[in-house]
Amino acid sequence: MASLNLEHLRKIYDSGNLAVEDFNLDIKDGEFIVLVGPSGCGKSTTLRMIAGLESISEGKLMIGDKDCTNLAAKDRDIAMVFQNYALYANMSVYQNMGFSLMLRKVDPQEIHKLIMPAAKILGLEGQLNKKPRELSGGQRQRVAMGRAIVREPKVFLFDEPLSNLDAKLRSSMRREIKLLHHRLGATMIYVTHDQTEALTLADRIVVMSMGRVQQIGTPYEIYNNPANIFVGNFIGNPPMNFFEGTIKDGKFIGKGFEVVLSKENAALTKGHDGKKVTLGIRPENFTAEGKTDFKVDLVEHLGQYSLVHGDVVGNRCILKLHGWQRFEHGDDIKIGVRQEMLRFFDEAGDAIKAKEEK
Amino acid sequence: MKIKNPLLRLIFAKQLGESEEEKKLQIDMLRYRDNKLATTLGYIGMLCFILAFCFIYSTIKISDSDNINLLGITQSGFLCGLDIFINIIMLLFLFLAINQIKVYSKKWAFATIGLGAFQILRAFLYPLALLNAGILDGGLFTVVLILYIICGALLIFAGIATVLLHNTLENYLKTVKAIENERLAK
Incomplete structure (x- = not known):
């Protein structure tokens, strides 16, 4: 296991396309880091730079105490699990798992000793003589992980490993990866565009957009205290609702509605009096009791909660309410918000934080 | 070592x-x-077999009028056809057997032993007939004989090794299963 230090990493392709800009991150030994962001945000490029599959244009990459910026991929002691598994079709599961060690001329007995516990951890004991074509998608992905485990690398890299699986299998595999992390205590870096994976797996999440880091934080911080509008919008399903308006005399004045702010929120936004501010509210932070008018457009019943789509005086908005809500299209209801969960963003789209937080 | x-x-x-x-x-x-030892021995045996075949048929002479005079057709024409046929069938079965002993098949291990024994026996059929007919000289006959015997011996050894490994593995798996059953019963 090892810690990683990424300092001012930058990647510019020969075509001049800037893929990653000023990426800084300290990864602790045994930490589970998830890089998340929309397609083309540079998360996979960052991972490939760590793996040594892409050259680093600028910056420094340290794995443990070793400068790996210009080190060949094979010398970095890193194992990577790919989205398409990359298994050898002509080899059995056992051979697939042991192939990298065989290439390193490790004693077959040692290879066997490494493969068997890994197969046990991954529940592949009964599948070791099978060829990849005889396995399900989840089992294939476990073989790919097993191949990484037997190498006992310093760092595990996962490049969207669950994207090829169906929803149910993805959920169970997600759990298995988390358990695997607990068991191995290894440093893992995981790339995904799926925010559920990011929130459930990560010790810390790195949200990226357009090649830049938008926020680094624990899942709680990322979800509850987004650093900017992008993070609030990208993380969370459905995303955060945003309302443009201004702050005046302890009130948020939106288009056609106003919210009287609590003492804390009023203090927080004091410096922005009269300025343009965006109010962000997570769908679950609305209540079905309050004074603000809400016109229902559509209700999606998801079992334990309902997503109510509609608008607040012309402002599109989604509420996530507990239980089976029996609203109909065109219903007018009154809603309220949990004051402590209101988030404010300045004109640049950055979160307005209390002074000590800054 | x-x-x-x-x-x-x-x-x-x-x-x-x-x-x-x-x-x-x-x-x-x-x-x-995989049963690498037996497979390797099998393939080496196969190579000896092919070499022997090449040595024997290197005596094919093409006459000036482009008519093929195959190994003194009057003396051993029938045997020649039979030998070619046996060679083709042998190669096919040998290849199948090697692929099966790779996964410790006991049935095919016995077949390999049989093929090996037959290969040694064969050395005294057609090549000897060719020697007696004066088509093969003594030196070439010896080479062919040695190659056939090596091939046969290797196949027999590969077969025996596979049977031994198969039995060892079978006994081990029985023990593992018994332990597993005992554990489940508890």
């Missing part, structure tokens, strides 16, 4: 000073590893 082959390690376990635990591990490895 460190021996890597599981069969040799099992045979020479005492000499190598391997513990029971290591011996068990070697057998456990057989479950997932």
